[in-house]
Amino acid sequence: MLTMLSKTQLSFLRSLHQKKFRQTYGKFLVEGDKLVRELLTSQFKVDAIYKLPNAHYEIRNRGVEVFDVTQDELSRISTHENPNQVIAVAQMPAPDIEHQTTVIANELVIVCDNLSDPGNAGTIIRTADWFGITKVFFSLNSVDIYNPKVVSSAKGSLFRVKCHYLDLKNLFLANRHLKAYGTFMSGENIYTAPLATHGLIVIGNEANGISHELLPFITDRISIPQFGKAESLNAAVAAGIVMGEFARKN
Amino acid sequence: MLTMLSKTQLSFLRSLHQKKFRQTYGKFLVEGDKLVRELLTSQFKVDAIYKLPNAHYEIRNRGVEVFDVTQDELSRISTHENPNQVIAVAQMPAPDIEHQTTVIANELVIVCDNLSDPGNAGTIIRTADWFGITKVFFSLNSVDIYNPKVVSSAKGSLFRVKCHYLDLKNLFLANRHLKAYGTFMSGENIYTAPLATHGLIVIGNEANGISHELLPFITDRISIPQFGKAESLNAAVAAGIVMGEFARKN
Numbered sequence: 330m331l332t333m334l335s336k337t338q339l340s341f342l343r344s345l346h347q348k349k350f351r352q353t354y355g356k357f358l359v360e361g362d363k364l365v366r367e368l369l370t371s372q373f374k375v376d377a378i379y380k381l382p383n384a385h386y387e388i389r390n391r392g393v394e395v396f397d398v399t400q401d402e403l404s405r406i407s408t409h410e411n412p413n414q415v416i417a418v419a420q421m422p423a424p425d426i427e428h429q430t431t432v433i434a435n436e437l438v439i440v441c442d443n444l445s446d447p448g449n450a451g452t453i454i455r456t457a458d459w460f461g462i463t464k465v466f467f468s469l470n471s472v473d474i475y476n477p478k479v480v481s482s483a484k485g486s487l488f489r490v491k492c493h494y495l496d497l498k499n500l501f502l503a504n505r506h507l508k509a510y511g512t513f514m515s516g517e518n519i520y521t522a523p524l525a526t527h528g529l530i531v532i533g534n535e536a537n538g539i540s541h542e543l544l545p546f547i548t549d550r551i552s553i554p555q556f557g558k559a560e561s562l563n564a565a566v567a568a569g570i571v572m573g574e575f576a577r578k579n
Numbered sequence: 580m581l582t583m584l585s586k587t588q589l590s591f592l593r594s595l596h597q598k599k600f601r602q603t604y605g606k607f608l609v610e611g612d613k614l615v616r617e618l619l620t621s622q623f624k625v626d627a628i629y630k631l632p633n634a635h636y637e638i639r640n641r642g643v644e645v646f647d648v649t650q651d652e653l654s655r656i657s658t659h660e661n662p663n664q665v666i667a668v669a670q671m672p673a674p675d676i677e678h679q680t681t682v683i684a685n686e687l688v689i690v691c692d693n694l695s696d697p698g699n700a701g702t703i704i705r706t707a708d709w710f711g712i713t714k715v716f717f718s719l720n721s722v723d724i725y726n727p728k729v730v731s732s733a734k735g736s737l738f739r740v741k742c743h744y745l746d747l748k749n750l751f752l753a754n755r756h757l758k759a760y761g762t763f764m765s766g767e768n769i770y771t772a773p774l775a776t777h778g779l780i781v782i783g784n785e786a787n788g789i790s791h792e793l794l795p796f797i798t799d800r801i802s803i804p805q806f807g808k809a810e811s812l813n814a815a816v817a818a819g820i821v822m823g824e825f826a827r828k829n
Contacts, residue, residue, distance in 0.1 A: 448698060452813045461806030486809050520827040556711030556826060559736050562819070563702045569816035570823040576806060577770040 334379075334402050342379070342406045345418070348473045355421045357475035358406075361413040364485060371488035374420040379406055384414045408477040421475055424493070431495075432503050436527050437575060439465040440509075442497060442543055443534040444564065447472050451482025452565035453532065458486035460572045465490055468497045468540075501546035504529065508548045511539045512567055516552035519574050524551075526579045532568045584629075584652050592629070592656045595668070598723045605671045607725035608656075611663040614735055621738035624670040629656055634664045658727040671725055674743065681745075682753050686777050687825060689715040690759075692747060692793055693784040694814065697722050701732025702815035703782065708736035710822045715740055718747045718790075751796035754779065758798045761789045762817055766800035769824050774801075776829045782818045 334342075344350035345358050356376060359368045362384070368375060369386060377394040378386060381403065388395065403412045439457050444450050450472050457465050467474065474483075474492050483490075501509060508528035512519075531547060533539035539547065553562060553570055562570070584592075594600035595608050606626060609618045612634070618625060619636060627644040628636060631653065638645065653662045689707050694700055700722050707715050717724065724733075724742050733740075751759060758778035762769075781797060783789035789797065803812060803820055812820070 452816060455809050455813060456816050458807045458809035459803075459805055459812050463807075482813070484809065484811075489808055553709075553823065554826060555709055557708045557713075558739055559705050559708035559734065561734075562706060562709050563732070563815070565813070566702060566706050566816055566819035569812070569819050573803065573820040573823070576804060 334396070334398060334406075339402075339405060342416075342418070346408050346477065348476065351421075351473065351475050356418050357421060357480065358408065358477060359417040359419050359480055360407060360409060360415075360477065361481070362415055364481070365415045365417045367485035368417055368419055368488055371485075373422065373488050376418040376420060378415060378417050379403065380415040386415070431500070433464075433507060433529070434527070436464070437462050438529050439568070439572075440497060440500065440529050440531045441465065441467045441471050442531055442539050443468050443537075444471045444532060446535055446564070447476045447478035448482045449535065449563070449565040450474055450476075451479040451484070451487070453568050454479075454483040454490050454492060455486040456565065456569045456572055458490050460576050462572065463489075463491060465492050466495045466497070466500060467492065469494050497543060498546075501529075501543065509546050510549045510551055510571070511544075511547040512571060513538070513550045513552055514555075514561075516550035519551045519553055519571060522549070522551050524575050524578045530568070530571055530575070532564055535564050584646070584648060584656075589652075589655060592666075592668070596658050596727070598726065601671075601723065601725050606668050607671060607730065608658065608727060609667040609669050609730055610657060610659060610665075610727065611731070612665055614731070615665045615667045617735035618667055618669055618738055621735075623672065623738050626668040626670060628665060628667045629653065630665040636665070681750070683714075683757060683779070684777070686714070687712050688779050689818070689822075690747060690750065690779050690781045691715065691717045691721050692781055692789050693718050693787075694721045694782060696785055696814070697726045697728035698732045699785065699813070699815040700724055700726075701729040701734070701737070703818050704729075704733040704740050704742060705736040706815065706819045706822055708740050710826050712822065713739075713741060715742050716745045716747070716750060717742065719744055747793055748796075751779075751793065759796050760799045760801055760821070761794075761797040762821060763788070763800045763802055764805075764811075766802035769801045769803055769821060772799070772801050774825050774828045780818070780821055780825070782814055785814050 345356060351357050359365055375393045379396045379398045382397040406416050439462055454465050480487055508525045509531055510528060511531040531539055553567060595606060601607050609615055625643045629646045629648045632647040656666050689712055704715050730737055758775045759781055760778060761781040781789055803817060
């Protein structure tokens with residue numbers, strides 16, 4: 330049924346464009362047909378769907394409110410210039426407190442240290458999912474992973490990969506039995522370096538690399554050989570090359 | 580000297596935010612301290628620099644006009660919310676007509692087919708530069724590489740790598756002696772496939788891959804092994820993994 334959204338609804342939905350309100354409510358927006366379909370088949374709890382009247386979604390779980398809205402209303406809710414037929418309000422998964430001191434065994438985990446670009450964060454989550462890595466941890470000062478640009482660039486992988494914010498020092502302290510790999514300009518050539526089947530792959534900040542206080546925890550400094558003149562690689566590309574190389578060797 | 584920018588100047592500079600006017604004038608904007616410094620040491624011709632009065636740049640070439648502007652004026656010229664002290668107007672290099680039928684020898688070249696995302700284009704140019712690849716060709720329907728987001732994500736590599744728009748069919752026809760590698764879901768595992776020291780690496784469109792009419796020109800279908808559930812990799816990450824693997828093998 331086509332109902333006009335109330336001012337309160339509109340203002341609530343628009344507030345989710347901002348990190349502050351996403352955190353206050355523990356909710357975030359998922360935009361576009363393909364992503365919403367992936368959301369609806371995931372473990373994530375969905376509060377509501379705002380869709381054009383001619384769009385249809387199969388809702389398997391209780392408690393999802395469905396609203397038919399006009400194109401104009403959709404545009405007002407959306408963070409995109411040209412929204413694609415549907416926007417959902419999803420609940421952030423409860424922070425998994427156990428993970429604060431989690432001990433990792435027999436798997437490869439991505440650790441993002443002060444990662445700041447939302448496109449990079451989403452792309453790293455997507456790439457991890459491609460290579461079968463099921464956990465991506467973020468330092469507390471990293472970008473908000475429920476930022477619409479992260480949600481969109483993760484392409485559904487945000488609903489499959491376990492993403493957590495952690496105090497990374499505690500993580501490293503709890504996992505001293507594991508290798509922690511970091512990329513540096515002057516590390517061991519990643520193509521010839523031995524790479525373990527499990528451990529932590531640390532991705533540093535886009536401008537400054539891995540933060541000073543975490544350097545003592547890095548056990549293996551690796552490096553992607555440079556043949557040309559670019560000063561550095563994009564963080565998500567470097568992460569992709571590293572994950573690919575772990576996959577190739579193991 | 581601090582002079583107020585005229586309305587005509589402001590409107591010209593702001594017009595360069597749009598592809599249409601960049602193409603009309605053959606000029607584009609380069610924003611921010613680091614990028615402008617790289618621009619000034621490159622082969623690119625620079626028309627003008629708009630900078631805050633306390634910022635200093637060494638101008639080696641004639642014909643570069645330097646204007647001191649206020650922070651407010653800088654914000655009005657800029658495509659960024661928080662511009663960083665300087666914006667330059669640079670000239671697009673003249674299209675190198677020779678390249679329309681260029682025959683490639685003894686090198687690896689990146690070919691982007693209908694690439695649409697500016698961040699991906701810039702990142703691919705930057706990654707090519709890292710791996711010592713000196714040419715990146717774009718199909719005529721690819722994103723405008725003088726788009727501010729391409730300029731910014733290429734991080735100076737746009738001034739070093741030769742980037743050209745081409746009719747890709749002509750390029751393939753002129754280079755039938757070379758291997759043309761394309762990534763597909765069901766290609767040969769890139770980690771075990773033989774990779775030549777020179778040839779064309781073709782990067783397809785973000786949503787649709789390599790276009791139908793170019794498929795007959797692909798000599799080697801390669802594939803990045805998928806271990807998890809993501810449907811695909813980001814185009815720039817896939818390109819990075821492929822370039823890295825060519826570098827590793829050669």
